[in-house]
Amino acid sequence: MRKPAFRLTAVAVIAVAGLVTAGCAGGTTGGGAATDSALASGDLTGLNFAFAIPTSAAEVYVNQADTFVKQAEELGATVTVYDNAGDAATMLSNADLMVAAAPDVIIEFPSVADATTRVGQKFTDAGIPCIAVNVPVEGCPLFNFDQPYLSGLGATAMAEQMATRGWDASNTTVVIGQASELGASVNIAATAFYAALSEKVPGMTKVSSDDIQPTTTVITPDQGLQGDLGLTIDSGYDATLTALQTIPKDRNVVIYTVSDDTTVGVLRALDNQGRTAQAMVSGYGGSTDALSNIRNGDVWVTEQMGFFAYWGEFLLSMAAATAAGADIPDLTSPPMVILEKDNVDTFFEPGTDTLTEMPELPDSSKYLYDTGILQKFGNIAGAE
């Protein structure tokens, strides 16, 4: 008697759980394709997008998704947001849910690097157009920073700052911080930065980006180190404290990170060790902390900026172009710039982090202007 009753309960529980999950996911269904004429005018009425974000645990992704949803809804489209929750299993189940909901375009921002093949297959099999964001997904055109290009810009800016202060290979150690959890597509930013910097700083041994493996720790003795600084404040803090022990006190330090949270931790560690006067730091992302530090401080001097928080409108344009069947290149990039003390206020209102205008899109991405969507926001050069 007891066991059948138990089984019945179990079945009921599973059924209810299934219904709840389906109910949450199936918020929006239906909709139709926008016509070509509507596209040019930036009208997205009736279009339906699915947007999977890597995790709701970090400020940047949430902001990005919020912007995307707000802007899409202003133009008449509907959006369902999925949270990949930072792990591969959730990402896969979200892919199934998105396919089942059959939106016009799927925008996939993977939570885990290099675990995306299956996800891409699901989209391809279902015949739903997709856009990969930041991390490549097989079968989907990618929207991302052009990492080597942006890191090249960053290295140029840093090399100039070093020259101004008289820092070169003889008195300076460069530390690049990877985030081991992110994989190659992000960490190439760090290695490309080092490679470009080694070309420009007098006396530095030239190294190519490919020569720096994830397990490399000493790139060139005395001159260059690589460390796992992670993605969070506490990991950046702890790792920097230790790294500084191996660098003699009389040497200057340049530290490059791939996330602003990490950079905040790096600054605290430099402060703790009393080495801020001999250090320069490059961040990545353009957070509030970054802007105020670049405006007011002398340590955090350069910031690689791909206007990540404003990707919403580019993704929206790219999604509209995809829905309209336009020809999409393999890599589409946002506007990219290096923020420094003297140019911050050309892009942001002085003293705030309110955007005034982004620089123009790179050539390969100029097709995004054609959708007529960017013009509606009036926050980017070249869209008049």
Added chain:
Amino acid sequence: MELRGIGKRYGTNQVLQEIDLELVPGRCIGLVGENGAGKSTLLSIISGKTPQTQGTLTLDGQEVSFRSPRDARALGIQLIPQELAYVPHLSVAENLMMPNWPKNRWGVTQRWLRRAGADAVARLGLDIDVRRDMIDLSLAERQLVEIAKALLGDARVLILDEPTASLHARETELLLGKLRELKADGVSLIYVSHHLDESFEISDEIVVLRNGRMEDRRETTETSLGRTVGLMLGGEYEKPEATPVAAGSPTEVVLRLQGWNSELQPAIDDVSLEIRTGEVVGIFGLVGSGAETVARALGGHEKRVAGSVFVQGSAAEVPVPSTPRRAQALGIAYVPAERKTDGLALNQTISENLTLMVLGRFAGAAGWMKGRAQLAGAQALATETDVRCTSVRQDVGELSGGNQQKVLLASRLAAAPPVLVLHEPTRGVDIGSRTQIHQQLSAFARQGAAVVLVTSDVQEAIDATDRLIVMRDGRVVDELTRERKTKSLALETAAGGAVTHD
């Protein structure tokens, strides 16, 4: 099977030497000895658990060496350990069939299991529903199921290590009966027990071990119980004084139980008792008689017992204590039956265990412990109760069973309670410690306390008490004193025999 010159050495420690035995079909060897005499080591060598360091084992004239108990089992040698090994949440049938569950395309079929299990149980003449989970059976039933399981494996040699330690008189009789049948079927038995009377009853030959040596080996009919005990204990055996009757009889009622009832199994029905200072009162009953419920309830270990308690010196009656703390407030200290699970923290030191109930005595302001005073106190207690240890900072788990039991008893005596309740205090304890414990109880009672000894061991019930209350089916059926306090009358009464004396 033959054993020749078997010995075992651990490092420089020779725990067993020069053991010669022949196991003959249809014969039973009664293996006796104090704890630590080498019985367990000998058993693990025979059953393949540990290899011998000297001597040879031969089976059917061929020398054998076992690498594991599995090898021994394959040759028909089955050991039934004192601590049973079963899967608590599987059914009796599943446990019985464990080593060789029959499988078909869909795995194990429940119907087959049930039928085969029922057969096995029936063969031993047991009445157990094989669908019940092992954990739901009584200890005695679990023991019998394990024996049934061993027999299923076509045992030629069956080794029983303290099989009756948790059995009550009726089941013991049943078990011995079954063993006799097995002997008649040509199974060779080794019977290890502290209960010498059982060994004498079942065995054809008595082997006495002492300090790892074979002290004596003789046909059962050619030796006697008294002689065997003498050999086991060597010179240090002194017969416990026959009946330690109270000198002057101080009979103040310290505790009165009034109308205790419980629906719980084992149920009790309107139990009323008086416990007086200066005496050791025994409560004796077979399993299910309710004696254990009374013991547990006295210790505050049983929540759903209705009834009341009068305590000496207080006017009002109070309900049955529902927590150990309430029992203590009534002046009752309780020594639980299961030393390892309920009594001691084995991975703590002797000192901590000894002083557990009186920690407050060694604490100053703000709960600050006086470590030195505590150690000294523990040392004094250990000396007083003859706990044999190298230091009171040793873990209790490192002591032998008898010494552990002494620690448990001493921890209760430390609080000097007006009433001491003991539940099966000498189960699995060697005879030397057992005698010591009985003497301590007697001495404690003489100092003016009341001791309640709840036991299912009839020998203990007779030897260690001044007055014996016999319970059956949840009721007090008789009270035996002086010349009526005999083993046979106690057993008979507990088992349902004649009571009518007035």
Added chain:
Amino acid sequence: MTDTRTFSLSRLPALATVGIFLVVVVAGFAIFAQGFWTPNNASTIVITASVIMIASLGQLLVVISGGFDLSIGGVLPLTAVVYASLTTAGVPMLAAMAVCLAVGIAVGLVHTYFIVHLKINPLITTLATMSITAGLAFTLANGQTLTVPPEAGILGDRAIGTIPWHVILMIVLVVLMHLVLAHTLLGRRIYMVGGNPEAARLAGVRVTVIGGSVYVFSGFFAAVAGIVTASQLLAASGAMGSTITMQSLAAVVLGGAALTGGRGSVPGAVIGVLLLGVIANGMSILHVPSFYQQVVTGLVLLAAVTLSRLQERARRSG
């Protein structure tokens, strides 16, 4: 000093072994890792270890009592975020700290209710509360990284000589907890309850009170760890402290605590925390890639527990 707890014959060897191992590791790094054997690096190790040490104190109490607390990894970010929000909103620092400690204690009381009174497995209960508290931390911070005003970071910034306040706080807490565990009634009873709760109950120990109090302690220490983290970093986010649960468990086990309860000590936990910290620091200085560091840390943990098991076996059979 007669102290049955830390100097008992059976316990000393295990602790001594790990201690000797620590000395060997330190000596090894001192010889081979340049920049390791400096006062500055020593202070680095202590600074990075102080949060783990504080959290491990709570974990230790719970482990000795026979349970364990996974929720530390959630309570730490939650209290850090609460601290950041309150101080940013202008609440005085001490009041903000009090609120954080209250949050930690409240989580402990919730554990007490579920684990001790409803007898729900501590693994399940604290797994659930870890998820809840971490989720609340993200919710409260709105998924963002909050900043802590510099004047509220004095625990991390101010120092007496070269010793930061939070390190002094850590040392004070360590000494206090050692005294509580080794020299008070409460400590003795925690060991007894962990050794055998049923035996303790039958002997009249209030097992529910003792068994519950350890979770309150643990919540309290997790909250202190959260405040210290926020003060050290002048920032707080839900993503903080993701490894603190496992690190604290590893540290107390390295220090001789048994997950079955009844064993463990504060000096042991200190050695455990230091060992983990020294290994991570030394290998970073030797420029060992972080992947290998994880492997080595795991191996050390396995080796330590294997060793203590072998020793115990030798003691029992000898």
